[in-house]
Amino acid sequence: MAAFHYFTHNLRKSAELLGVSDTAIDVFKTPDRTLRADLTIALDDGGTATFPAYRVQFNNARGPYKGGIRFHPAADEDEVSALAAMMAVKCTVVGIPLGGAKGGVAVDPKKLSRAELFALSRAYVRAFAEHLGPDIDIPAPDVYTTPEIMAVMLDEYESIMGKSLPGMITGKPLSIGGSEARDTATARGAITVLEALLKDRGLNPSQMSAAVQGAGNAGAEAAHLLQGLGTSVIALADSRGTLVSEKGLDVEAVLATKELSGSVLNAASATAHQESAAAVLESNADILVPAALEEQITGANAEKVRASIILEIANGPITPEADDLLKTHAITVIPDVLANAGGVTVSYFEWIQNRTGERWSHSAVETKLTETMQKAYREVADFARERGVTLREAAYALALTRIVDAMKVRGRL
Numbered sequence: 001m002a003a004f005h006y007f008t009h010n011l012r013k014s015a016e017l018l019g020v021s022d023t024a025i026d027v028f029k030t031p032d033r034t035l036r037a038d039l040t041i042a043l044d045d046g047g048t049a050t051f052p053a054y055r056v057q058f059n060n061a062r063g064p065y066k067g068g069i070r071f072h073p074a075a076d077e078d079e080v081s082a083l084a085a086m087m088a089v090k091c092t093v094v095g096i097p098l099g100g101a102k103g104g105v106a107v108d109p110k111k112l113s114r115a116e117l118f119a120l121s122r123a124y125v126r127a128f129a130e131h132l133g134p135d136i137d138i139p140a141p142d143v144y145t146t147p148e149i150m151a152v153m154l155d156e157y158e159s160i161m162g163k164s165l166p167g168m169i170t171g172k173p174l175s176i177g178g179s180e181a182r183d184t185a186t187a188r189g190a191i192t193v194l195e196a197l198l199k200d201r202g203l204n205p206s207q208m209s210a211a212v213q214g215a216g217n218a219g220a221e222a223a224h225l226l227q228g229l230g231t232s233v234i235a236l237a238d239s240r241g242t243l244v245s246e247k248g249l250d251v252e253a254v255l256a257t258k259e260l261s262g263s264v265l266n267a268a269s270a271t272a273h274q275e276s277a278a279a280v281l282e283s284n285a286d287i288l289v290p291a292a293l294e295e296q297i298t299g300a301n302a303e304k305v306r307a308s309i310i311l312e313i314a315n316g317p318i319t320p321e322a323d324d325l326l327k328t329h330a331i332t333v334i335p336d337v338l339a340n341a342g343g344v345t346v347s348y349f350e351w352i353q354n355r356t357g358e359r360w361s362h363s364a365v366e367t368k369l370t371e372t373m374q375k376a377y378r379e380v381a382d383f384a385r386e387r388g389v390t391l392r393e394a395a396y397a398l399a400l401t402r403i404v405d406a407m408k409v410r411g412r413l
């Protein structure tokens with residue numbers, strides 16, 4: 001769980017760096033609004049079940065609240081608040097005019113049927129509808145929520161409001177106003193940032209190896225894109241275990257096996273063997289890509305990390321304690337608030353298209369995404385170099401400056 005105190009830890013560090021006042025920090029670190037509801041749905045067996053649900057609207061100084069909704073058993077107010085705050089930082093780092101929010105339902109979606117899942121999605125929207133909307137708060141997919149679920153949520157919202165409002169939610173299927181290139185945006189944005197960093201350091205991706213934790217949407221796409229750069233993907237893990245091949249995995253074949261059989265482990269062969277789920281973090285690959293859940297690299301295992309670069313595609317995969325240890329060992333961390341901001345960037349492009357009625361081509365979206373990520377990387381990397389701080393410290397410092405500025409301009413500070 002990305003606990004809220006991790007966020008305040010990062011915030012304090014950047015405030016010290018910038019000499020930002022405690023008052024500004026205190027105002028900024030308090031969520032604008034925390035919404036809670038118990039969602040009761042009918043089950044297929046005739047019974048009912050109730051799930052706690054949250055929507056935390058963290059800060060809207062720079063634009064409407066924005067952030068995904070996750071369906072996960074561990075979702076709670078603390079986690080959702082931390083993720084909402086990170087959304088505000090993320091949107092600011094990539095310079096898009098949106099604020100930060102996050103939603104969550106404490107549920108194991110794998111235990112629900114499709115009908116139950118859809119009922120839960122509709123119940124979520126009914127509970128929070130008056131606080132959602134294209135100019136208010138715009139949800140999107142997150143852990144275990146999909147374009148299909150976004151479609152159902154939009155349908156419920158529009159039936160409550162009695163009109164078409166496609167900009168109320170992003171990450172929708174293409175057929176109802178989703179954007180081209182949204183599904184691959186998180187991974188593509190992350191790999192764009194990685195490429196920029198490697199170029200800065202004179203490193204050639206085709207001479208490097210990578211280990212990817214997570215074979216869901218972002219992890220699978222990242223592994224695919226890395227292979228496309230000529231990087232040898234030597235470890236790929238899902239929740240059941242890690243598949244390892246020192247010679248490099250055939251990413252497409254492994255992902256196809258996972259699709260059919262449920263796990264990357266079933267692609268084991270003469271050249272690829274199975275290891276534990278945690279083994280991926282200790283792989284001797286040059287680049288480690290955590291693309292699963294939070295708190296994977298902690299004080300207990302940080303010293304075992306052998307990669308020299310970590311690309312945080314998941315939100316909050318490294319605890320602050322581990323972050324400090326990695327810094328001591330001069331391991332470069334490309335922080336989540338920069339690395340995975342490609343998802344919300346294309347969500348922003350989707351929202352623009354919904355509001356203007358335009359349809360942008362796949363290549364137009366990808367070109368704009370690449371430009372946005374390269375610019376964000378440049379700003380963060382330059383700040384980090386000038387101040388001698390980590391990329392995470394630089395990203396938080398830049399975001400804090402911009403958000404505090406917006407709050408001052410609005411007279412909130």
Ligand code: GLU
Pocket residue numbers: 066067068069090138139140141142143170171315340341343344345347
């Ligand atoms: N859930 C994604 C994130 O954590 C995307 C959010 C969005 O598109 O609003 O960045």
